[in-house]
Amino acid sequence: MKIKFTPVPKQTLAISTLLLSAATFQSHADVILHAFNWQYSDVEAKAQEIADLGYKKVLVSPAYKSTGDQWWARYQPQDYRVIDNPLGDTDDFRDMVNALNAVGVETYADIVFNHMANEAWKRDDLNYPGSEVLSQYATNTTYYQSITLFGDVSSGLFNGGDFHGTYDQGGPQCISNYSDVGDVQYNRLCGGAPDPGLPDLDPNNWVVSQQKSYLQMLKNMGVTGFRVDAAKHMTNYHINAVFDSTIKNGVHVFGEIITTGGAGSSEYDNFLAPYLSSTGHGAYDFPLFAQLRSAFGFGGSMNALVAPGAYGQALPSNQAITFSITHDIPLNDGFRYQLMDPTDEHLANAYVLGRDGGVPLLYSDHNESGDNRWVDLYKRADIQGMITFHNETQGHAMQVVSYNDCLILFKRDHKGVVGINKCENGQDIWVDTAADNLWWYRNYRDTLSNDVQYITSQWHKFYVPGRSARMWLME
Missing domain, CATH: 2.60.40.1180 (Golgi alpha-mannosidase II)
Known part of the structure; x- marks a missing residue:
């Protein structure tokens, strides 16, 4: 059955059209491939294919010292000074960056600066990378010296004085109220009891200097973008101290601050809006994602997608990272309610890649979630068509x-x-x-x-x- 629809008169659309046209964005809002949990050598091997598909940037999983085969172990750093984890080492990372650069594709790095690894189950101190890792370095001195980014790996990086205090509560505290800015930014991300959580770094001079050294070394290797994981849990002071004008020169920085909506929602007003204004960085456009879920959901209306930015329900175009799925949504039980129906996700991708606002990010994994929906998504036929449209319409309002x-x-x-x-x-x-x-x-x-x-x-x-x-x- 076909339903005939008469166009809305021009005067009715004039305001919406003006608002959308005024929401101009950077002239090169190139598509980012989130090669989630891909080995660096795998990205290197597929560099030409990635370029041929129309991607201009690749976001790879965190590159530093971390152990454990699970995807989430990449988000628990042990040491910034070397890249050594199941995805590859410093040499693998450098080879990947060079291969991507050779075909005109930029490398973005996922950065975890809020916390260090939760290792309380095997040791009770806050010395990182810990005696076990330092012993590993000492046993393989030549190798680890060859892959050291900066500093002296014969000694530790952080100790107890480099982590947030515990107020006057008698010990490390887990976040209990996710609406309280101080609680979220100064206490620990924890699992269920008795998990003591991820040790929360304090932005003292030493911590900031080490984090800046790490970023500068990645930049020296050719990295041009940084995704800041768990940015909601960092103070804007900490973010600005690390990402100073020298570090930000020539790079694109965006943070992960999960919200359930845009202007008017407490998460947006308390966390995302202050972050955007205080740092000037980009961020995942969770307000727009909420509009997409509303529009495509049961009882929703496509009217929600006409001019969401005019009502604070989409981020400014020059700060928005747009998406239909992020890795946290399928991989964390607490966010899986946000999964779209597969067809709705396809339609949402068409909107994200068809519109002229923000930088689209496409997630492609190795079935870490078990859903089998995003394996090889990066080269799926519909995604290829959408990227072609996006690239060919760049700069057109x-x-x-x-x-x-x-x-x-x-x-x-x-x-x-x-x-x-x-x-x-x-x-x-x-x-x-x-x-x-x-x-x-x-x-x-x-x-x-x-x-x-x-x-x-x-x-x-x-x-x-x-x-x-x-x-x-x-x-």
């Missing part, structure tokens, strides 16, 4: 043409048209091609299917099947 509860149709100047229909029934959309500046006698070919629209008159009918997206690119 977005204007919404039509929308209702089921559908949104927008264009990127004359260069492309995106239609997303979340409902079961197909939709016809009549477009005034003269008013909307779509070119005549040119093919607009869908990058997701074999559909081609050939425009020859003022009024042209676009059709979007049920539960599908179309991304027509002008040839």
Whole structure:
């Protein structure tokens, strides 16, 4: 069944169109591949393929000394001074960066500066990397000296004085109130009792200097972007002390601050908004993600995606990292409720890669979650088509043409048209091609299917099947 839909009059859309057009973004909002938990040698081997698919940046998992085969062990640093973990060592990391750079792809590094590894189960001190690791260094002196980034690995990096105090509560404290900024930023991330949690670093001069040295060495190897894990749990003072003007010069920095919504939600107002204004860094666009979940959810309306930034429900374009899935959502039980239906996730990807705001990030894993949904996503046919549309429409402003509860149709100047229909029934959309500046006698070919629209008159009918997206690119 097809439902005919008459376009909304121009005056009705004027405000939304103006707001979207005004929300300009950096001229090169290139797609980031999150090669989650990939070995560095694997990324190196696939460098040319990644470039050919249209990615311009690759975010890799944390690179430092860490042990344990589980994915989450990469987020428990033992020592910044060497790269040595199951994903590879310093040499592997450098070879990967060089291989990506050779094909025009940048390397982004995932950074964990809030805490060190939870090793209370095997030792009761706060000396890192600990006697066991230092003994390993001493036993293999030549090798570890060859992969040392900075400093002297014959001695320790941090001790008890480099971690947050415990107030007057008699011992390390786990976060108990995630709405309390002080609790979240000064106490420990813990699992269930009796887990003592992840030792929380204090931003004293020594800690900051070591973290800056680590970042500078990664920059020296060619890293051009940093994702700051658990940024919600760090003070903005700490973030700004580490990411000073020298470290930030020539790099893209964005943080992970998970919220359930945008302006008006306590998490946004207490954590994300102060972070954005105090640091000037980018961040995951969780406000927009909340709008996507609302729009595609049962009873939701695509109206929510017309101009979310105008109401504080999407981050400013020059600070937004946009997505339909992050690694925390499928891999942590507490976030799995945010998983979208697979078809809705496909439609959300079309919106994220079709719009002109933010830097899209695509997550591709090795089935760490067991869902088997994101294995080799990076090279999936629909993702390839979306990246092609995104790259070809860079620099072309977005204007919404039509929308209702089921559908949104927008264009990127004359260069492309995106239609997303979340409902079961197909939709016809009549477009005034003269008013909307779509070119005549040119093919607009869908990058997701074999559909081609050939425009020859003022009024042209676009059709979007049920539960599908179309991304027509002008040839």
